[in-house]
Amino acid sequence: xxxxxxxxxxxxxxxxxxxxxxxxxxxxxxxxxFLVCDSESLSIGVKYLSEAEFLESLRSxxxxxxxxxxxxxxxxxxxxxxMTATNRSEVxxxxxxxxxxxxxxxxxxxxxxxxxxLYQMLAAEKKGEQVMKVLARLLFSxxxxxxxxxxxxxxxxxxxxxxxxxASLKLSFLFGGKPLRSQQCLFPFAVExxxxxxxx
Numbered sequence: 001x002x003x004x005x006x007x008x009x010x011x012x013x014x015x016x017x018x019x020x021x022x023x024x025x026x027x028x029x030x031x032x033x034f035l036v037c038d039s040e041s042l043s044i045g046v047k048y049l050s051e052a053e054f055l056e057s058l059r060s061x062x063x064x065x066x067x068x069x070x071x072x073x074x075x076x077x078x079x080x081x082x083m084t085a086t087n088r089s090e091v092x093x094x095x096x097x098x099x100x101x102x103x104x105x106x107x108x109x110x111x112x113x114x115x116x117x118l119y120q121m122l123a124a125e126k127k128g129e130q131v132m133k134v135l136a137r138l139l140f141s142x143x144x145x146x147x148x149x150x151x152x153x154x155x156x157x158x159x160x161x162x163x164x165x166x167a168s169l170k171l172s173f174l175f176g177g178k179p180l181r182s183q184q185c186l187f188p189f190a191v192e193x194x195x196x197x198x199x200x
Contacts, residue, residue: 015160017048017079017167020188034084037171037185041089044185046155046169049080050194057082057154062134067127074121079110079157081169083140085150091177092144100171102157104164104191113156115139144176164191 019035029036034045049057054075059065079102087093100112113121118135122128140153160167169187174180 014194015191016194017189018192020190023188035187039183042093042173042183043086045084046187047082049082051075054080057138058134061137067130077159081155083155084152085145087145087147087149089175090147091175092146093173093175094144095142096172096174098142100155103168104161105166108161110157167191
């Protein structure tokens with residue numbers, strides 16, 4: 001007789017993050033695959049990138065696409081997002097704390113990887129220095145976003161808990177006016193198995 005267990009089950013195989021339908025059901029926008037957090041002052045969009053989309057971003061920003069052939073093993077421990085931001089306010093905007101956070105339904109948090117984190121991860125790689133030059137051009141810059149400016153770039157995180165069924169990307173932006181004010185954005189995703197017939 002099988003024993004009963006209240007343990008969370010792990011999704012077998014490769015996984016993908018898909019926008020949680022509750023987000024749009026609550027009146028939020030989904031534009032060209034981007035979950036959008038909009039206000040009169042700031043517009044933020046985030047999109048989870050599949051391994052194929054991430055690889056295409058990397059290969060398109062180098063004169064030597066063979067750097068990523070075959071796909072490097074570290075891709076499997078990175079959770080990538082493409083982020084867009086437009087400052088519609090009259091003051092500069094910065095990301096509070098200089099980090100974005102990816103959490104699961106149990107509250108475990110991963111912070112966005114910066115250049116130093118990635119350098120440490122790739123330091124022992126044969127092509128590590130060349131790869132870092134490509135990533136440096138693609139990472140989202142957390143320099144102040146001046147009025148009227150738009151920016152696009154990658155947010156990279158480590159791996160979620162294998163048992164995670166949901167994930168949320170959390171961002172908080174600080175407006176540099178007086179008094180200081182902030183805007184928080186929360187983007188919910190469901191963790192699902194990657195269809196076996198989906199080609200990467």
